[in-house]
Amino acid sequence: MVRDVKRYGIGVCVERLAPGMKAGAVIEEGNIVCVDASGYAVEAGEAADLRPVGRACETKDNSAGQDGAERINCEPGTYLLQNSSGADVVTMADFLKDVFFVNGGRVAKTSGGGKRSVAGKMMGLDGGRVAVSIGPR
Template identity: 45%
Template sequence: MAKNASGYAVPASTSAGLIAVGVAQEPVTNSGADGSKLVLVHPGVFPFANSSAGDQITVADLYKVCYLVDDQTVAKTSGSGSRSIAGIVIAIDSAGVHVLISPSIGAQAAAVPSIQAGTATLVAGTVTINTAALTATSRIFVTMKDPGAGALTAFADLDVPAANRTLGTPGSFVVNAINTSAAVIATAVSTFDWLVIG
C-alpha cells in the first residue's frame, strides 16, 4: 500500500509522488468518499515479484532502494522518474525480492528533489524533451556537448522558453539554439546534455 499526495491509502502503482507505507493486512473496498474506509497496513519485510530485463533486481542491488511497479512488483530503476520508491532490497530468493517497506523510507525520499537527465540533439535548431514529470518549480539546465556540423552563425545560447513548457506528469520542454537576435538558428544540429531538478 502507498499514501498518495492527498494522504489517502492507495494500491501501489507506477506513479511518481507515492510513499510506500507497508502491506495491507486485509482486503478493503471503498466505494464511498476518500477516507470513508480504514485499512490496516503493516510495515516490514515482504516478498515481491521481480521486474525483468533492465529493471530486474539482482544480488548487486542488495541494500539499495527499489521502485514500485504495481502492488505486487518492484523494479531496479525509477523508470526515468515515473516510479516511487518501494523500499530497500534485503534479499532475493525463489519467493521473490524481499523489500523493507517503511513510511520513513518513502517520506525521506520524497523530501529529496527528483532528478531527470539525458542527452538530445537539435533538429533544425530545436527539439522537444519529454520528461516523466515537470512542475512550475522545476529547474532546467542545458549544456552544449557537441556543436555538430551545422552552421552556428552568431550563436548566443541554448534557450529553454518558459512558454514552451508543458507541466504535468508526463511533461515536456523545448530547447532552441538561438543567435544574438534571439532567433532560432535553423542550421543548428548540436548535441547537448539536459538536467531537470524537481
C-alpha cells in the same frame, strides 16, 4: 489482483498503521498499500507520488466513500515481491538500495525515468523474488 505478497524473514510485526483511504479506492487483503500525494491510501502501482505503508491486513472498499471515509489496517515489514526483467532486474548488487514499484506485486531496479515510486530497500533475493523492506522505519 496480486494477493501473493509474502512476509520475508522471521519475527512478529508489532507495528500497524491505519491510513484513511482515497475516495474510490478498493484495496485487497495481501496487496501493498501506499499513500498518494494527498496522504490517502491506495494500492501500490506505477506512479511517481506514492509513499509505501505496508501490506494490507484486510480487504476494504471505499468506492462509494469520500477521502478518509474508510481506514485500512496495514503492516510495515519486509515482503517478497516479484522481480522485474531485462535491464530493470534487481540483483544482489542492489542490496540495501532503493527499488521501485512496477505494480503492487513487482519491483524494478530503476524509477523508469521518474514515473515509479520507491517501494523500499532491497534486503535480499529468495527464489527469484526480491525481499523489500516496506513502510516507515
